[in-house]
Amino acid sequence: MIRLRKFSITRKFAVTLALTLSISLTAASTQAFAASAEQVQEVRELLEQYHLSKPDDTLLSAGEMDQMIDALHDPYTQYFDADKWKAFESALDPKFVGIGIIIKQGKDGVLVDSIVPSSPAEAAGVLPDDMITVADGESLKGKTVDQVRQLLLGKEGTNVQLELIRAGNSVTLTIERKEVPQPVVMAKLLTPGVGYLALSGFTLNAGSEVKRKLEQLEAQGLSSLVLDLRDNGGGYVDAAQAIASLFVDKGVLAHMIDGDGQDSPIELTGTKRNYPVVILVNGNSASASELLSGALQDYGVAKLVGTKTYGKGVVQSLIQVKSGGVLKVTVQEYLTPTGRKVDKNGLVPDMFAKGATEQLVDAYRLAGGNDVELTLERGVATMNGLSMAEPNAAILSQKKWYIDTRLAAALVGANVTYDAKAHVIKLMNGATQLSLKTNDARMIVKDGRSNVDADLVAKTFAGFAYTGSGEKLKLTAKMN
Numbered sequence: 001m002i003r004l005r006k007f008s009i010t011r012k013f014a015v016t017l018a019l020t021l022s023i024s025l026t027a028a029s030t031q032a033f034a035a036s037a038e039q040v041q042e043v044r045e046l047l048e049q050y051h052l053s054k055p056d057d058t059l060l061s062a063g064e065m066d067q068m069i070d071a072l073h074d075p076y077t078q079y080f081d082a083d084k085w086k087a088f089e090s091a092l093d094p095k096f097v098g099i100g101i102i103i104k105q106g107k108d109g110v111l112v113d114s115i116v117p118s119s120p121a122e123a124a125g126v127l128p129d130d131m132i133t134v135a136d137g138e139s140l141k142g143k144t145v146d147q148v149r150q151l152l153l154g155k156e157g158t159n160v161q162l163e164l165i166r167a168g169n170s171v172t173l174t175i176e177r178k179e180v181p182q183p184v185v186m187a188k189l190l191t192p193g194v195g196y197l198a199l200s201g202f203t204l205n206a207g208s209e210v211k212r213k214l215e216q217l218e219a220q221g222l223s224s225l226v227l228d229l230r231d232n233g234g235g236y237v238d239a240a241q242a243i244a245s246l247f248v249d250k251g252v253l254a255h256m257i258d259g260d261g262q263d264s265p266i267e268l269t270g271t272k273r274n275y276p277v278v279i280l281v282n283g284n285s286a287s288a289s290e291l292l293s294g295a296l297q298d299y300g301v302a303k304l305v306g307t308k309t310y311g312k313g314v315v316q317s318l319i320q321v322k323s324g325g326v327l328k329v330t331v332q333e334y335l336t337p338t339g340r341k342v343d344k345n346g347l348v349p350d351m352f353a354k355g356a357t358e359q360l361v362d363a364y365r366l367a368g369g370n371d372v373e374l375t376l377e378r379g380v381a382t383m384n385g386l387s388m389a390e391p392n393a394a395i396l397s398q399k400k401w402y403i404d405t406r407l408a409a410a411l412v413g414a415n416v417t418y419d420a421k422a423h424v425i426k427l428m429n430g431a432t433q434l435s436l437k438t439n440d441a442r443m444i445v446k447d448g449r450s451n452v453d454a455d456l457v458a459k460t461f462a463g464f465a466y467t468g469s470g471e472k473l474k475l476t477a478k479m480n
Helices: 021-028 037-050 065-070 082-092 120-124 145-152 206-219 237-244 288-298 356-366 405-412 454-460
Strands: 013-018 078-080 095-098 101-105 110-115 131-135 159-166 169-176 178-181 185-191 194-199 224-228 250-257 266-269 277-281 302-306 314-320 326-335 372-377 380-383 386-389 394-397 400-404 415-419 424-429 432-437 443-446 449-453 464-469 472-477
Touching: 037 065, 037 314, 037 326, 065 078, 078 082, 101 145, 110 120, 110 131, 120 169, 131 145, 185 206, 194 206, 206 237, 224 356, 237 250, 237 266, 237 288, 250 288, 277 288, 277 356, 288 302, 302 356, 356 372, 356 380, 356 386, 356 405, 394 443, 400 405, 400 454, 400 464, 400 472, 405 415, 405 424, 405 449, 405 454, 405 472, 424 449, 432 454, 449 454, 454 464
Parallel strands: 194 224, 224 277, 277 302
Antiparallel strands: 013 314, 078 326, 095 178, 101 110, 131 159, 159 169, 185 194, 250 266, 250 326, 314 326, 372 380, 372 472, 380 386, 394 400, 400 449, 415 424, 424 432, 443 449, 464 472
């Protein structure tokens, strides 16, 4: 774990954190608590000594704990009593009570995507691609992934009976629900050579899990990587350091600047990979996600695709309060290896892309991927076997399909421009160009999003084709 080397303190610092965004926002909104005068005074002294802003007695004159902390105007500095601390620890390393499977939407129902190692599902013999048809006598036909997930969760020690279809045969299993670590890493090949690795949080074991999954992909012939950090609000700095060391042989993760202006850089010593990396980010990529993304972007290891990141560029430490409770206090601001300020600025992607599927297609192409197979059905997009929620990617109107313009452009490798004066949208790929006015009958504008006639896209751009059946749209796009 990272330790704050420049602090002379006898209390135990639990760990240096770049705190999870969702946790910080939730904790900041909790109700006021009653603290003793001794706790208030001790926390006041700790804030004066360690907070990044170096507050004095005048600022921290309030007699109530919450008023004193509010005076800092720092949403990340918080005091935890015993109950709130327990909830905070649980949120950093989340667990759930269930059977330990990751599920996805399949063509005819909900399928098992993967199994959590050492889980009840693994012990019972559940396999990837099993279709779950019945849970405790209730048919799952027509149910969404979220609805099925809720049926599988439950009280620890209870059983759930599942009926599965495996290679055309029916299998019935009774599985006991237990506490299972929340999976934070998912990896697969999108096509031979192009790997995809999604990280949902920087938990204590995230570094080792990413390393393990990365080595599995490399054993399958990985030649480029898409690293998905969208909606990842952060976690432990140590995890970001461990993951960055998988891609940087020597350098720093970030420059950590304290209230006295002193820099305690986080060193990196690792192994340089010889393949390109593309990182997916969005406005909810925060804190440790920005630490990692900023470092890999600065070193030229990775390019960022998506939207600007959240902009949380400060670091907290946890201090045990002798009189009771734990203080999470902002102690440092971090800058990227080249000195870029992240706090309240965020990171700007190398390639801007807004929609979830558009972002994935752009990242895949930037990583060297060529052929795309994309299915859109009932608000779910499945690209090269990877499923995600995408409710507005296409419109079926009067038996004709219209595709989100930016998604269509990503599929055919085109740039999109908009002439506001002429109200003309252009898709351009080299000498091939498609221009449409926003009031053209071959375009539908709905909720601020433009959608272009799929027939027109297919006629204009070579390598693009589609088929529609009922509510299902299948798109294929090949790059030369």
